[in-house]
């Protein structure tokens with residue numbers, strides 16, 4: 001099983017502070033049945049260039065690799081790219097996709113999106129070399145109107161939710177129903193730290209397995225794996 005959204009790389013962002021914390025996070029994920037972790041540090045185009053970000057990420061990964069036990073989950077390198085107006089003109093966007101896939105984890109702002117923004121997301125997704133994977137959509141769900149979501153789904157934008165959407169009792173029913181309607185494609189822990197925001201993704205997968213059955217979970221996970229090579 002994959003954790004599709006995490007901040008496990010040491011010293012990259014507001015996630016793991018150092019190698020020791022990264023190792024603890026990975027151990028927690030492994031104990032929850034996770035064999036592959038997408039490392040998706042925040043990328044803010046205002047703060048740094050893609051080159052600088054990728055250099056920092058390579059160093060963080062190298063440092064972590066030196067300390068990794070042989071049975072640690074596999075780490076895929078990606079980014080959580082913050083949306084800004086004009087993002088579709090950033091040439092280097094493809095380099096921020098997850099590992100060798102077309103998947104670009106896109107973080108949106110919470111306020112109601114303008115028509116310009118919606119069109120730009122659709123434009124990104126229509127370019128062909130990128131598949132937009134929208135980060136933790138449960139955060140924006142209520143603010144955007146139904147037609148906006150329909151348009152995004154129609155254009156093949158894939159949706160990621162955080163594990164808590166399934167774990168929190170107040171949202172669990174909604175999460176399961178959206179999953180069954182085909183509205184959720186990936187689940188991530190969005191873990192940042194051992195204490196404040198630890199990974200709880202195994203619990204989300206357990207809930208899905210318990211409610212919808214092991215075959216359903218297998219199929220759901222299989223779709224995710226297939227998108228890594230699509």
Ligand SMILES: [Fe+2]
Pocket residue numbers: 005006007080190
């Ligand atoms: Fe995140």
